[in-house]
Amino acid sequence: MSAAPVIAPTTGLDALLDDVRAEAPHIEVLRPSAETAAFAFDAGTAPRQVSDGDGPAVAFPATPAEVQQLVRLAARHGVSIVPRGAGTGLSGGATASADQLVVSTARLDRxxxxxxxxxxxxxxxxxxxxxxxxxxxxxxxxxxxxxxxxxxxxxxxxxxxxxxxxxxxxxxxxxxxxxxxxxxxxxxxxxxxxxxxxxxxxxxxxxxxxxxxxxxxxxxxxxxxxxxxLPVARRTLSAFFATTAAGADAIGAITASRVRPSVIEFLDQPTLEGIDAAQGSGLRDRGAALLLIELDGFGIDEQTAELSAALTAAGAHVRVESDADAETLWELRRSGRRFDDDHWFAGGDVAVPKSRIAEIFAGFPAIADRHGVSVSAVAHAGDGNLHPVISLRIPPGADPALPPAAVHDAADDVVRAALAVGGTVSGEHGIGTVKRDLAAEELAVRVREAQLALKNALDPAGLFNPGKAL
Amino acid sequence: MSAAPVIAPTTGLDALLDDVRAEAPHIEVLRPSAETAAFAFDAGTAPRQVSDGDGPAVAFPATPAEVQQLVRLAARHGVSIVPRGAGTGLSGGATASADQLVVSTARLDRxxxxxxxxxxxxxxxxxxxxxxxxxxxxxxxxxxxxxxxxxxxxxxxxxxxxxxxxxxxxxxxxxxxxxxxxxxxxxxxxxxxxxxxxxxxxxxxxxxxxxxxxxxxxxxxxxxxxxxxLPVARRTLSAFFATTAAGADAIGAITASRVRPSVIEFLDQPTLEGIDAAQGSGLRDRGAALLLIELDGFGIDEQTAELSAALTAAGAHVRVESDADAETLWELRRSGRRFDDDHWFAGGDVAVPKSRIAEIFAGFPAIADRHGVSVSAVAHAGDGNLHPVISLRIPPGADPALPPAAVHDAADDVVRAALAVGGTVSGEHGIGTVKRDLAAEELAVRVREAQLALKNALDPAGLFNPGKAL
The missing domain is CATH 3.30.465.10 (Uridine Diphospho-n-acetylenolpyruvylglucosamine Reductase; domain 3)
Structure with missing residues (x-):
């Protein structure tokens, strides 16, 4: 490295990459190319086929000092930086354009x-x-x-x-x-x-x-x-109900008990049917809705007894699952719903006050009817977080990459239903690029101003991830 | 309220108070006076006798809208505001000078x-x-x-x-x-x-x-x-040790177990002796150091068995306390150490990584010897938070309000010992005015700059609580 700072002859990404090669040659960098096209997307924004255009530049620093070098060089050239982990985000927070530098954390893995x-x-x-x-x-x-x-x-x-x-x-x-x-x-x-x-x-x-x-x-x-x-014990309970509404109502019975499960997943009727269709399981034979619950910690028998009684009183058919059956059920929950090629899909991630979960599920049929789509959801019921799925069978000859407006309109209606009961547009996926418009519906102008003021206080030049989150 | 805004003839607190009376007469306000002198202090900064000078102005808004009115009027006149709850803070965060407006939350109590x-x-x-x-x-x-x-x-x-x-x-x-x-x-x-x-x-x-x-x-x-x-059950365990060092070491045995008590209080030998002297209790007869533990939740017997075994193996004499004895022990813990008039005292509030608690206690005798004072502490051992107390008997004829430098120097040495093992200058009391110098020893210049930039982003005129915390 030279003693005096190098004055770049031009600004922009090319000049930045030249300086990185000259001043920090030990940092692995990919120039914008078809090879980096995947870095233009994350798991929520990737098109069905990645375009063959050029992606952004991507740097793989291996130490904090190398990250510092990259940030200083990018600032020198006015090139904005997109920090990126594994790219598994669902809201476009880690997506980058061809004039940006992605700083990957892949080598910072100790x-x-x-x-x-x-x-x-x-x-x-x-x-x-x-x-x-x-x-x-x-x-x-x-x-x-x-x-x-x-x-x-x-x-x-x-x-x-x-x-x-x-x-x-x-x-x-x-x-x-x-x-x-x-x-x-x-x-x-x-x-x-x-x-x-x-x-x-x-x-x-x-x-x-x-x-x-x-x-x-x-x-x-x-x-x-x-x-x-690690908890001294873990136990899985299944509670099946005759209707989605009965299952959603029973979430309140868990809250009213003194047991606080480590996991409470609620699966509605369309979800159970979708899992059975995709996996060949027989969940729907056991009921129309499922609260799948994990208890952990001391006193696991006491916890089981109290919660089973509360759920049974709420109309559930409760079973303490064997370890093997529990594993099967959790695997079905995790990877069960398959997003088949013959449907358009839109996902969601709203959160609502716990007492309003049942209301949100109760509103799905009307939204589905209004837009001519299917609406269902899995909920992390313990914290009010729902992941709705809107789906519509692709008619012959239609473009799988171009879902009709009805799919996204229905997804937006679910979000608005959540906002109407005091909920939020993102429970855990974040805003990224995908939910900026919805965030603007939730947050007051003065709150967004305050967020931007904080951003500007720490990053006055807008170097980091411009256009995301705020 | 007049249609056009009143233009204040002068700036400053008097003009502000005139405007409050004119524009928001429903808000109760105390003008600076001897009556408000207590608002110049909090529980950690109050002198032994409150001076008979004037305190700040104090407003008692009863609605959020009244708080908004006060803030706008104060901004108009460039008068800074000190928000205040009950004034029980220990670091000077709610103290105010005679040219400031205290906004009390006493009427916002619904x-x-x-x-x-x-x-x-x-x-x-x-x-x-x-x-x-x-x-x-x-x-x-x-x-x-x-x-x-x-x-x-x-x-x-x-x-x-x-x-x-x-x-x-x-x-x-x-x-x-x-x-x-x-x-x-x-x-x-x-x-x-x-x-x-x-x-x-x-x-x-x-x-x-x-x-x-x-x-x-x-x-x-x-x-x-x-x-x-509320937990389905609560239980108090006492674990007495032959030495302070043995007790401090046993904190690690709790961590190594799978039990996570709701409360783990560690009292060293001088603390037990101080409680016995003040309250007439006989704690010291049971040992030289005490881990006073509350378990709660399901499986209370399992928790008790596992933790008792771990503590006994660590050298403790463990007892499951009856409800009555438990109440007595917790009351002794809470109000036990009396700050007698015949001693100077300095308190503290450091936090350290849990594994270093024993090291901090082990360093007390050297600090005590160096400064000719007594040093002891009670620790919230579960989260590494210690409340050290430095004390020194007041010799005949000395001014109780003027402790010698040794008292505060010893307190600072305890804080530096905490910093040296990766701890912090304030576990839970905050920085206020009292710990600004110590915070500057802990925080890097760039971190303090970042904190100030955030403050300025939200309060560019420095209206709220200037000189505190940052």
């Missing part, structure tokens, strides 16, 4: 430390959620946040989206498991915020601000996360 | 709603923590954050300081129990942020940013907090 005594792990952002748990399991420990993508998504991506999952009602969302962060800011500085203890109040809580900020405030290059002892 | 079905309560900021729990208890519910001041501190003050307490290791600090906030910003606008569901990710997390911000970003006028079912 588990730096596991401390059972402090109940923390220190990881780089590119560590897969599953990889951390594989490391922890033999120690009798686990990392609680469990987005459905946990096998393939990174801790850094989970932090960027404040990822949720199934166990949140009991163990909290990602924010509750992040104690400290190392972050590269827009001026290239590296800061450490937060504490290695559960408590700590020194000024504004920058950790919580970075968690869920979808890469618009900085690039997380290290995280100290909270880990916990 | 419990707006309790929803067992949504597991939330909606409260105004002036509601006492204890008042909320009194309302919840008959419903079989509770609000978890339990700072030692819970009988006399407000939910708003708890939010401002992100108050901790005894149960945080299991139930989280205040931040984990706050789902949504209504906040008056520096331009007088009223915004609602957050969600009534546990999940929700729409842009930056303003709720977490306001929690713990010590009144420098806005005035909380409403809060939606998470409530929980």
């Amino acid at each position: 588990i730096v430390e596991v401390s059972p005594a402090d109940e923390v792990a220190v990881v780089e952002p590119g560590v897969l959620n599953a990889a951390l748990n594989e490391r922890l399991d033999p120690l009798g420990l686990f990392y609680a946040p469990d987005p459905a993508s946990w096998r393939i998504s990174t801790i850094g991506g989970n932090i960027a989206t404040n990822a949720g999952g199934l166990r949140c009602a009991k163990y909290g969302v990602t924010r509750e498991s992040v104690l400290a962060l190392d972050v590269v800011l827009a001026d290239g500085s590296l800061v450490s915020v937060g504490h290695r203890s559960i408590k700590g109040v020194t000024g504004l809580d920058l950790v919580s601000l970075f968690v869920g900020s979808e890469g618009v405030l900085g690039i997380v290059v290290g995280a100290t996360v909270r880990i916990r002892p | 419990i707006v709603e309790v929803s067992p079905a949504d597991e939330v309560a909606v409260v105004e900021p002036g509601v006492l923590n204890a008042a909320l729990n009194e309302r919840l208890d008959p419903l079989g519910l509770f609000y978890a954050p339990d700072p030692a001041s819970w009988r006399i501190s407000t939910i708003g003050g708890n939010i401002a300081t992100n108050a901790g307490g005894l149960r945080c290791a299991k139930y989280g600090v205040t931040r984990e129990s706050v789902l949504a906030l209504d906040v008056v910003l520096a331009d007088g606008s009223l915004v609602s942020v957050g969600h009534r569901s546990i999940k929700g990710v729409t842009g930056l997390d303003l709720v977490s940013l306001f929690v713990g911000s010590e009144g420098v970003l806005g005035i909380v006028v409403g809060a939606t907090v998470r409530i929980r079912p």
Whole structure:
């Protein structure tokens, strides 16, 4: 590296990449090309066939210092940066255009430390959620946040989206498991915020601000996360109901009990039928709706007795599942609904106050009728988070890549139904690019102004992930 | 109220108070006087005798709209505002000078709603923590954050300081129990942020940013907090040890078990002796150090068995306490150490990684010897939070209001010992005015710059609580 800063002859991505090659040749970089086209999309925005146009430039720094170098060079050339984990997001938060630099965390994948005594792990952002748990399991420990993508998504991506999952009602969302962060800011500085203890109040809580900020405030290059002892026992209960409405109503019976399950998944009638059709299972023979529940911790028999009684009183047929049957049921829940090529689909991710879940399900038939589509949902019932699915059979000759407006209109109607009962447009997937219009319906103008003011305070040049989240 | 805005003839507090009387006569206001002198202090900064000088002006708005009016009028006159709950803070966060306007939340004291079905309560900021729990208890519910001041501190003050307490290791600090906030910003606008569901990710997390911000970003006028079912069982275990060191080491045995108590309080030898001297109890007869533990939830017998075995193996004499004995022990813990008039005292509030707690206690004798003082501590051991006490007998003829430098130097040495093992200068009391210098030792310059940039983004004129927290 030369002593005096290099003055770039031109601005823009080409000049940036020239400088990276000259000043930081050890950083692996892909120039914009067909090879990088996949980086233009995430798991929620990828078209059925990736276009053969050029994607963005992609850098793979291997140390925090390399991230700092990239940020400084990008700032020099006015090239904006898109931080990216595994690209499993569903809202377009990690998508990039051909004039941007993607900073991938794929090489920042070290588990730096596991401390059972402090109940923390220190990881780089590119560590897969599953990889951390594989490391922890033999120690009798686990990392609680469990987005459905946990096998393939990174801790850094989970932090960027404040990822949720199934166990949140009991163990909290990602924010509750992040104690400290190392972050590269827009001026290239590296800061450490937060504490290695559960408590700590020194000024504004920058950790919580970075968690869920979808890469618009900085690039997380290290995280100290909270880990916990594995529960002494786990048990799966199934509660089948005669109707979707009866099952949705019974969520209140769980709340009214003193048992707080680690997981409460609610599957409505169309979901059960869809799983049976795709997997050859016989769930619908057992009922029209299912509350699939995991209990954990001490007193598992007491918990089972109290919850079974409450659910039975609410009209359920309750069964304590064997380990093998439990595994089958959870596998059906996870990978059951297949998105067949002969249907158009639109997904969703709303959250509502728990007491309103039943109301949302009750409104699906009217939305379906209005738009001539099918509407169903799976809910993380413990925290009010629903994942609706709108579907419509593709008629012969129609373009599978061009769903009619009715599909998306119905999805928007579900979101508006959630807003009408005090809910939110995104429970756990984030805003990204996909939900900016919907977020604008939820958030007051003054709130969006405040969010933008905070963004500008930390990234005045708009270097990080412009056009996302806010 | 006149149609055209009144143009104030002068700026400053007098002109502001004139305008309040003219434009918002329904708001109760105390002019600066000896009567308001107590508002110059909080529970941590009050002198032994309050001076008979004038305190600040104090307003008692009864609605969010009245808070908005006050903020707009104060902004018009360039008078800074100090938001204040019950004034029980210990770090000077709510102290005010004679040229400032205190906005008290004392009249904003309504419990707006309790929803067992949504597991939330909606409260105004002036509601006492204890008042909320009194309302919840008959419903079989509770609000978890339990700072030692819970009988006399407000939910708003708890939010401002992100108050901790005894149960945080299991139930989280205040931040984990706050789902949504209504906040008056520096331009007088009223915004609602957050969600009534546990999940929700729409842009930056303003709720977490306001929690713990010590009144420098806005005035909380409403809060939606998470409530929980009361545990089905509670049990108190005492574990006495032959030495402070043995007791501190045994904290690791709890971590290594699979039991997560709701409360783990560690009392060292000087603390036990101080309690016995003040209360006439006989704790020291049972051992030289005490881990006082509360278990709760299902499987209380299983939990008791596993934890008792772990502690016994660590050298403890363990006893399951009767309800009556448990109550006595907790009362001794809460109000035991008396701050006698014949000693100078300095308190503290550090947090360290759990595995380093024993090291901190082991360092006390050296600090005590170096400064010629006594050093002891009680620790919320589950979350690494210690409350050290430095004391020194006041010699005849010395001024009780003027402790020698040794007292505060020793307190600072304890804080530096915590920083040296990766701890923080404030576990749960906040920075206020008292800990700004220490916070500067902990936080990097760039972190403080970032905090100030965020403050300026939301309060560019520095209207709210200048000189505090940051």
